[in-house]
Amino acid sequence: MTGRKPILAIAAGWTLVVLALGALWRVEALSLLLLLGLVIPALASLPGANRDERERALDREASHLALGAVYLLAVGVVIHALLVRGTHPDPRWYLVLALPLLVRPLVTVGRGRGPRILGLGLGTAIGILWLAFALLGHGLGTAGLIESAVGGAILLATALGRGWPRAGGVLLVALGVLFAVMLGARLAHVPGATAALMVLLLPLPLLVAGGALLVSGTGEPSPEE
Amino acid sequence: MRHALTNRIRRHRALAGLTQAELARRVGVSRQTVVAMEKGSYNPSVTLALRLARELGATVEELFTLEADHDG
CATH class of the missing domain: 4.10.810 (Virus Scaffolding Protein; Chain A)
Structure with a gap:
């Protein structure tokens, strides 16, 4: 070879x-x-690398195990810090946890179920998580209701995307950009890993969800739809 | 009941007078992959199975058999 x-x-x-x-x-x-x-x-995964299908399968299996090993290490560090030492670990460890937790389902759902399901699923998940954190964190008072409105807006935009993927996609992207702008001013005052984590957990998933709905709105519907 | 895939690649390769390396080169895989297929530790894709069948002058059904595995 x-x-x-x-x-x-x-x-x-x-x-x-x-x-x-x-x-x-x-x-x-x-x-x-x-x-x-x-x-x-x-480089070895590029089509021109001339690796056969078995070698690619072995590469994927090795990468899968490597991901598991790194994730296990990060979980161990985070749990040890929180439960044994009673402190938060270095934020970079949260970043190590968050990246595979986000990337893996994005790739699995995006490639396995298509951009429409990815956009709808991601939008719904972010909206529900936002609502849950808002209500659990602030209760049903004014602050809680204002925070909940953001989650509600995300869920509404996602619901709109069911029938009108382009409209829902544009709204989700707009919300993502809004979050990015709002975060932008704060990111300068936090450590790099924390800033990356904030971008990874707030605007980026919205942009991905909106982008996925926009992509699904431009293609032909699949036969089963 | 599970099904186990068995193959007769080694027999057909011998009938065709090919070495593992020659067969590997013809179907575009490494020799190790041919070894793994002959041992049954790697099941090829449909594309590779069709290439093997073409190079060995056999049908895919002649090369591969799905057998019931009663242990499962």
């Missing part, structure tokens, strides 16, 4: 560059070798 040669050449070239950086600049530059762990599997 000749497809491995370019990947090995790229890996060897990068290793030489990093070794040179380590020797000429600072030894910590050797940490850039860690990127190979991301780049090599990514």
Whole structure:
């Protein structure tokens, strides 16, 4: 299988560059070798990499196990911090937890069920979560009702997307942009990992849900619909 | 009751006078994949099964059999 040669050449070239950086600049530059762990599997998964179906299946299985191992580590760190030490862990660990929790179902639902179901499911989930947090956090007082209105708006936009995916999609994207703008001012004052987590949990899912509904509204309906 | 997929790739390859490496090259997979298929530890996709059948001069049904596995 000749497809491995370019990947090995790229890996060897990068290793030489990093070794040179380590020797000429600072030894910590050797940490850039860690990127190979991301780049090599990514290159190997490209169609031109000439890997056969069994090798791709093995790659996917290995990636699945690697994800499980990393997730287990993050869960362990978070639970240990919360339950044993009684403090919050470094926010970066929440980020490590949130990324697979978001990306995996997005890919599974998006590719398995299509953009319409992804947009509707994601919009509904965000709306319900928002409502639950608003009511549990603030009760039925004025603050709780104002916060709940946001969740209600998300659910309404999603419900609209059932019959009119483009309209629902535009509204969800608009809400996502609104959240992004509102968050923008606050992000400068929080640590990078916290800022990334806020973007990941608030505007980004809305933008993805809206985008998915817009995509579903532009294509032909599938035969079973 | 489960069903187990068995294959006769090795027998048909021998009849065709091909080595594992030659068959692998013809169907566009690695030799290790041919070894795994012959051992039954990897079940090929429909596309690969059709390629194997074409290269070995057999039908897919001649190469692969779905057998009832009463242990399941």
